[in-house]
Amino acid sequence: MNFIVCVKQVPDTTEVEVDRESGTIIREGVPSILNPFDEFALNEAIRVKEKTGGRITVLSMGPPQAQEALRKCLAIGADEAILLTDQAFAGSDTWATSFTLARAVEKLGKYDLIFCGQQATDGDTAQVGPELARQLNIPQMTYVESIEEIDDGSVICKKETDGGYQRVKSGLPALLAFISTPAFEPKIPSIMEVMGAKSKTLSQWGIDDLGDEDGDYGLDGSPTQVIRVYSPPQRGEGVIIEEPPEVAVDKLIEYLESEGII
Amino acid sequence: MDFQLTEEQKLIKESVRDWFARNLPLERVREMDTKGHPYPQDIPKGLGELGVIMGTVPKEHGGQGLDWFTQTLIAEEIGYADPTIACAAAFMAVATGWGYTLDKYCSEEVREMAIKPALKGEKFVGIATTEPGGGSDVAAFKSTAEKDGDEWVLNGEKTFISGVEEAREWGGGYWVNVRTGEPPEDAPHKNMTSFFVPIDAEGLEPDKPYRDAGRNALSTGGFRMENVRIPDSYRLGEEGKGFYRTMEGFDNARLLIGASSVGVTQRILEEGMKYIKERKTFGKPLAKYEGIQFELVELYREMEATRLMTYKTAWMQDKRYQDGSFKPKDVAKWISMIKWKAPHLALEAANKAMHWLGAAGYSDEYMFEMAWRGVMSYCVGAEGGENIQKIVIGRELLGPDYVPYK
Ligand SMILES: Cc1cc2nc3c(=O)[nH]c(=O)nc-3n(C[C@H](O)[C@H](O)[C@H](O)COP(=O)(O)OP(=O)(O)OC[C@H]3O[C@@H](n4cnc5c(N)ncnc54)[C@H](O)[C@@H]3O)c2cc1C
Numbered sequence: 001m002n003f004i005v006c007v008k009q010v011p012d013t014t015e016v017e018v019d020r021e022s023g024t025i026i027r028e029g030v031p032s033i034l035n036p037f038d039e040f041a042l043n044e045a046i047r048v049k050e051k052t053g054g055r056i057t058v059l060s061m062g063p064p065q066a067q068e069a070l071r072k073c074l075a076i077g078a079d080e081a082i083l084l085t086d087q088a089f090a091g092s093d094t095w096a097t098s099f100t101l102a103r104a105v106e107k108l109g110k111y112d113l114i115f116c117g118q119q120a121t122d123g124d125t126a127q128v129g130p131e132l133a134r135q136l137n138i139p140q141m142t143y144v145e146s147i148e149e150i151d152d153g154s155v156i157c158k159k160e161t162d163g164g165y166q167r168v169k170s171g172l173p174a175l176l177a178f179i180s181t182p183a184f185e186p187k188i189p190s191i192m193e194v195m196g197a198k199s200k201t202l203s204q205w206g207i208d209d210l211g212d213e214d215g216d217y218g219l220d221g222s223p224t225q226v227i228r229v230y231s232p233p234q235r236g237e238g239v240i241i242e243e244p245p246e247v248a249v250d251k252l253i254e255y256l257e258s259e260g261i262i
Numbered sequence: 263m264d265f266q267l268t269e270e271q272k273l274i275k276e277s278v279r280d281w282f283a284r285n286l287p288l289e290r291v292r293e294m295d296t297k298g299h300p301y302p303q304d305i306p307k308g309l310g311e312l313g314v315i316m317g318t319v320p321k322e323h324g325g326q327g328l329d330w331f332t333q334t335l336i337a338e339e340i341g342y343a344d345p346t347i348a349c350a351a352a353f354m355a356v357a358t359g360w361g362y363t364l365d366k367y368c369s370e371e372v373r374e375m376a377i378k379p380a381l382k383g384e385k386f387v388g389i390a391t392t393e394p395g396g397g398s399d400v401a402a403f404k405s406t407a408e409k410d411g412d413e414w415v416l417n418g419e420k421t422f423i424s425g426v427e428e429a430r431e432w433g434g435g436y437w438v439n440v441r442t443g444e445p446p447e448d449a450p451h452k453n454m455t456s457f458f459v460p461i462d463a464e465g466l467e468p469d470k471p472y473r474d475a476g477r478n479a480l481s482t483g484g485f486r487m488e489n490v491r492i493p494d495s496y497r498l499g500e501e502g503k504g505f506y507r508t509m510e511g512f513d514n515a516r517l518l519i520g521a522s523s524v525g526v527t528q529r530i531l532e533e534g535m536k537y538i539k540e541r542k543t544f545g546k547p548l549a550k551y552e553g554i555q556f557e558l559v560e561l562y563r564e565m566e567a568t569r570l571m572t573y574k575t576a577w578m579q580d581k582r583y584q585d586g587s588f589k590p591k592d593v594a595k596w597i598s599m600i601k602w603k604a605p606h607l608a609l610e611a612a613n614k615a616m617h618w619l620g621a622a623g624y625s626d627e628y629m630f631e632m633a634w635r636g637v638m639s640y641c642v643g644a645e646g647g648e649n650i651q652k653i654v655i656g657r658e659l660l661g662p663d664y665v666p667y668k
Binding site for chain 1: 269270272276277311312313314
């Protein structure tokens with residue numbers, strides 16, 4: 001089977017700090033990592049491939065240095081990687097990103113499943129996966145935790161809902177957007193695997209490689225524009241009334257009155 | 263000159279960092295230091311799977327064929343992960359530094375029996391050169407080997423030997439230096455020969471392990487040899503040339519322990535910074551006071567300088583092995599500089615950090631005191647004492663006529 005895993009290199013958000021004056025993220029000196037949701041999706045693809053056989057291609061759009069994240073994917077167990085990198089792709093919003101990814105998927109040809117992370121930890125939009133499915137006109141399942149069954153024509157997933165889990169079946173090809181689980185331990189590539197990744201194919205594709213130059217590429221192809229990035233004002237400490245409801249209601253009214261809210 | 267790490271080197275560093283964060287967090291380092299030896303074997307087995315033990319051993323011999331520079335980066339990460347330096351001592355300095363050299367000079371028989379399992383973390387290989395009569399002073403060595411047909415018969419005593427308890431539990435053995443003839447009066451290093459001696463050889467009697475000040479997860483012990491018989495195929499290199507092979511082993515082990523000590527310093531400074539930013543006295547964080555901040559900054563400067571020296575030395579070491587453009591003596595001078603500087607810097611960093619923390623730093627609530635006790639082993643003597651490094655450097659600067667022991 002042919003699997004495509006879409007990944008993104010993101011700043012390590014556990015180390016990100018916000019500039020208090022400008023409200024923007026301080027990126028200098030922050031290490032880049034593979035988006036954790038994508039890492040989960042890739043690990044799941046590797047687990048499935050161990051049973052079904054086949055080939056895993058990782059696909060990423062990003063600046064040239066995103067190659068490092070792809071090399072890591074190859075060390076973890078992907079077979080081939082493609083980096084979509086071109087000045088023309090710069091400034092893409094989620095629509096232009098999914099458009100570009102869709103052109104690349106079409107160029108790759110036959111595939112059975114596309115794996116995405118539910119969202120990237122930098123933008124947190126959770127839009128690219130669903131938009132990509134729409135662009136390719138294939139079914140999508142989101143909030144997927146695992147693949148339970150898969151055969152030549154269909155896949156059954158376990159997906160999270162507000163109240164619990166659903167088992168959902170879909171025909172192939174399809175797109176799955178993965179969440180992560182707390183117990184997840186990503187595969188740590190060994191030295192042999194890192195050295196082995198050196199001889200796997202990692203290609204770079206620019207806009208010329210995707211055929212027609214017309215399309216929703218980059219800033220021009222992006223309907224969304226970010227006007228300002230800022231962090232919400234810090235909230236003061238809250239007040240917690242820990243009393244049985246009969247007492248708490250009175251206390252709450254008293255408090256709201258004293259603050260002049262009601 | 264290119265200071266950029268390759269993609270592979272970055273990924274390898276990341277793998278080692280991630281592996282240790284998962285398998286040997288500081289809490290476990292503390293537990294192991296408190297409980298003491300023998301070292302839990304899941305760690306070397308995991309490191310074996312990761313491919314970091316004896317990474318420089320050629321692929322044909324079961325290793326990874328790594329360069330020394332990359333192995334140095336690995337050793338640095340291991341020091342960072344375990345600042346008691348027990349892990350780095352066992353699996354970088356000893357198993358890798360000496361193991362690589364052992365592999366270079368041993369027979370296929372010894373390789374199959376000891377090296378291949380040791381690089382998977384299944385057995386322990388170590389170095390046994392120090393004797394009760396002399397550590398630094400090679401001329402005082404008394405252990406002997408006599409040839410008897412196709413075999414050698416070994417007698418003598420080795421002491422302060424890392425990993426004896428681990429070798430007893432997991433299997434394995436030692437690179438053992440003995441005399442195979444009286445040395446000429448002016449050349450005490452001659453007529454020394456090295457052998458591989460399995461820990462379970464008949465006639466080898468282990469001593470009770472020492473109760474060391476630090477790096478407690480790894481044992482230090484010794485053994486007596488009484489008519490230990492081993493085949494000639496266990497000989498390492500030529501008869502009478504053991505001193506030179508031993509110096510090569512020291513070079514490799516010292517390079518890696520220097521690198522690990524840089525990692526220890528890095529961890530101490532990171533953990534120390536967290537503390538001084540949070541702890542307030544007189545209404546301000548400690549980090550604001552020059553008395554504290556400037557000490558941190560000085561240590562940081564020294565650490566970066568030592569790291570650069572270590573990387574340069576590793577690079578020279580690669581040239582030495584790859585194309586011979588640096589001679590062993592050129593490299594040995596640099597190796598001695600970092601073997602002297604790096605553990606002392608880690609010791610100093612631990613000492614200063616303990617002062618920053620006050621009573622907390624002296625307690626086992628924080629990692630500093632166990633780092634302090636641990637790295638002290640490489641200041642007092644392990645892999646050669648401070649003054650011995652100075653003698654090597656002096657010999658290269660002033661010429662061989664100025665060594666103190668001639
Ligand atoms: C934790 C630990 C683990 C060890 N593991 C091993 C091991 O696995 N295998 C092994 O073979 N050995 C091991 N050793 C022993 C180590 O190699 C010796 O400690 C070292 O060679 C120094 O020898 P010594 O302790 O006998 O000290 P000595 O040789 O007695 O030296 C004592 C002091 O005098 C200094 N000194 C010596 N000669 C001179 C001189 N000419 N001029 C000025 N100063 C001098 C030394 O630097 C040292 O500070 C270990 C030691 C330690 C502490």
